[in-house]
Amino acid sequence: MYYIGIDLGTSSVKLLLVDEAGTIHNTVSKEYPLSFPHEGWNEQNPEDWWKETVEGLKELIINIDPSEVKGIGCGGQMHGLVILDEKDEVIRPCILWNDGRTDKEVEYLNHEIGEERLSELTANIAFAGFTAPKILWLKKNEPDHFERIKKIMLPKDYINYKLTGRHVTDYSDASGMLLLDVKNKCWSKEMCSICDIDESLLPELHESYDVIGEVNHEALEMLKGVSVVAGAGDNAAAAIGTGTIGEGNCNISLGTSGTIFISSHHFQVDENNALHSFAHADGNYHLMACMLSAASCNKWFAEEILHTKDYAGEQEKIKDEQLGNNNIYFLPYLMGERSPINDTDARGCFVGMDMHNHRTDMYLSVLEGVAFAIRDSLEVAKKLGLHICSSKVCGGGAKSPLWLKIISNVLNIQLEIPISEEGPGYGGAMLAMVGCKAYESIEECCEKLIHTKSIIEPDVIIAKRYEEKYQKFRKIYPAMKDLFKEIREM
Numbered sequence: 464m465y466y467i468g469i470d471l472g473t474s475s476v477k478l479l480l481v482d483e484a485g486t487i488h489n490t491v492s493k494e495y496p497l498s499f500p501h502e503g504w505n506e507q508n509p510e511d512w513w514k515e516t517v518e519g520l521k522e523l524i525i526n527i528d529p530s531e532v533k534g535i536g537c538g539g540q541m542h543g544l545v546i547l548d549e550k551d552e553v554i555r556p557c558i559l560w561n562d563g564r565t566d567k568e569v570e571y572l573n574h575e576i577g578e579e580r581l582s583e584l585t586a587n588i589a590f591a592g593f594t595a596p597k598i599l600w601l602k603k604n605e606p607d608h609f610e611r612i613k614k615i616m617l618p619k620d621y622i623n624y625k626l627t628g629r630h631v632t633d634y635s636d637a638s639g640m641l642l643l644d645v646k647n648k649c650w651s652k653e654m655c656s657i658c659d660i661d662e663s664l665l666p667e668l669h670e671s672y673d674v675i676g677e678v679n680h681e682a683l684e685m686l687k688g689v690s691v692v693a694g695a696g697d698n699a700a701a702a703i704g705t706g707t708i709g710e711g712n713c714n715i716s717l718g719t720s721g722t723i724f725i726s727s728h729h730f731q732v733d734e735n736n737a738l739h740s741f742a743h744a745d746g747n748y749h750l751m752a753c754m755l756s757a758a759s760c761n762k763w764f765a766e767e768i769l770h771t772k773d774y775a776g777e778q779e780k781i782k783d784e785q786l787g788n789n790n791i792y793f794l795p796y797l798m799g800e801r802s803p804i805n806d807t808d809a810r811g812c813f814v815g816m817d818m819h820n821h822r823t824d825m826y827l828s829v830l831e832g833v834a835f836a837i838r839d840s841l842e843v844a845k846k847l848g849l850h851i852c853s854s855k856v857c858g859g860g861a862k863s864p865l866w867l868k869i870i871s872n873v874l875n876i877q878l879e880i881p882i883s884e885e886g887p888g889y890g891g892a893m894l895a896m897v898g899c900k901a902y903e904s905i906e907e908c909c910e911k912l913i914h915t916k917s918i919i920e921p922d923v924i925i926a927k928r929y930e931e932k933y934q935k936f937r938k939i940y941p942a943m944k945d946l947f948k949e950i951r952e953m
Contacts, residue, residue, distance in 0.1 A: 464899075466482070467536070468538070470700070472718070475494040476492070479523075480527070485883070491519040494515070498556065501564070503562070508557070509545050509556075513625050517683060533895075534898055535691045536691075536700075536893070539636070541560055541698070542640070543594075543617060545620070547613055549611075557618060566807050568599040569589045569590065581641070584651045586732050592753075595657075598660060615665055617696075619696075630667060636699070637742075650665055671894050672746075695894065703893050704883065704890030705857050705890075711726070711849060717859065720757055722753050725749060725750045752803060753801045754801065756800075760811070760833055761774065761829060761860060764829045774863065777826055778863060781826065787927075789828055790816075793812070794811055794943070830863075832936075834873040837874065851874075855881060856878050861880065880916045880918070881916060
């Protein structure tokens with residue numbers, strides 16, 4: 464039998480056809496547009512997601528008997544605000560995870576409601592990307608749209624709704640809305656009241672591997688009756704896809720955004736809420752740090768500044784002796800930042816250039832800057848008593864041997880590269896396997912399907928150089944913080 468994994472990303476949807484042994488038989492990727500109505504705003508039309516998903520599914524199964532497809536699981540970009548009217552039609556474009564318009568709403572939640580109270584209610588504080596601040600923004604700025612809301616959903620949940628006709632979400636994705644009581648896995652009545660919404664507007668809650676319905680959409684007649692599981696937020700799905708379950712296991716994702724994901728059997732919150740405390744797709748919990756710009760920094764510098772798409776060619780020019788000896792520092796806050804600084808005013812900048820520098824120095828500093836920002840969040844985890852000595856790694860950036868070497872040495876940990884690099888899509892397919900009883904548990908599925916392709920070890924000398932450089936890097940943002948705010952107010 465076959466299982467389909469859907470990775471609903473920010474720039475494209477990627478679909479995988481996987482058998483019960485974990486072999487990937489086909490992949491299809493379909494792009495869709497982003498819109499930027501104002502500076503710092505990021506939106507997409509959910510109907511574009513659905514259109515491309517339908518076309519992708521048709522292509523994905525073109526060479527097999529559709530009756531052999533048993534289940535579908537979706538991992539998707541988190542936090543996006545999808546609102547439907549009484550006819551279940553999309554009211555307005557989705558406000559995405561990386562949208563920065565909610566400064567005032569975040570300020571209100573964190574300072575007037577209070578970070579301590581938010582943490583008690585949801586285990587988290589407000590970040591610009593979260594869904595609740597977007598709801599408050601909508602109420603104030605688009606009251607006509609707000610009044611028409613009959614259902615509030617997340618991006619991958621809209622795809623599941625179109626597949627099955629059911630309004631459902633899972634605990635991992637719901638954790639990033641700032642509406643879920645994460646510890647007790649239920650909607651927070653007080654947060655609903657703060658956002659002036661009725662709990663009936665929110666989708667039904669499920670574990671990620673729960674079967675929520677069957678495909679019944681007329682556009683996918685060939686898949687009619689296939690089971691659909693609730694799925695997961697993209698990072699939780701990627702963690703399943705890399706086998707990051709259990710106590711204290713770690714996964715680093717180098718996608719458009721970057722994350723450190725630490726799984727746990729236990730619910731816990733760091734005292735400053737610098738890390739997100741979320742439910743995991745395996746039924747347990749996890750801590751997560753999210754930086755808004757990771758692989759996107761690499762793409763921006765290569766394509767927009769150097770005007771090249773030859774990433775490998777540019778990186779081949781960087782030699783080992785340059786690692787940790789580069790005098791340029793780069794702050795990777797091109798879209799503001801979430802973890803651990805929670806500052807929408809922060810911006811990217813280069814520091815330390817002189818007349819002797821050239822393009823490889825600058826390119827190297829971009830890769831290093833992302834690694835240093837990941838280290839910032841790892842330091843928070845260390846303060847919780849978590850000792851991370853190894854991590855899985857996935858995402859587009861993980862295809863760069865140079866970048867992996869830099870990250871391993873900056874963090875001074877071992878990196879494990881899984882055989883499958885498909886992350887959320889592969890995790891989605893695995894969730895479908897568990898939901899359809901091909902495996903009895905997430906643990907059994909991971910044990911049978913997840914294998915390591917290679918391991919990267921830090922180099923003692925390079926790691927020492929990066930330790931010295933990191934201690935200087937961490938001083939730059941505090942020195943720039945007030946200036947960033949002034950620049951943004953100009």
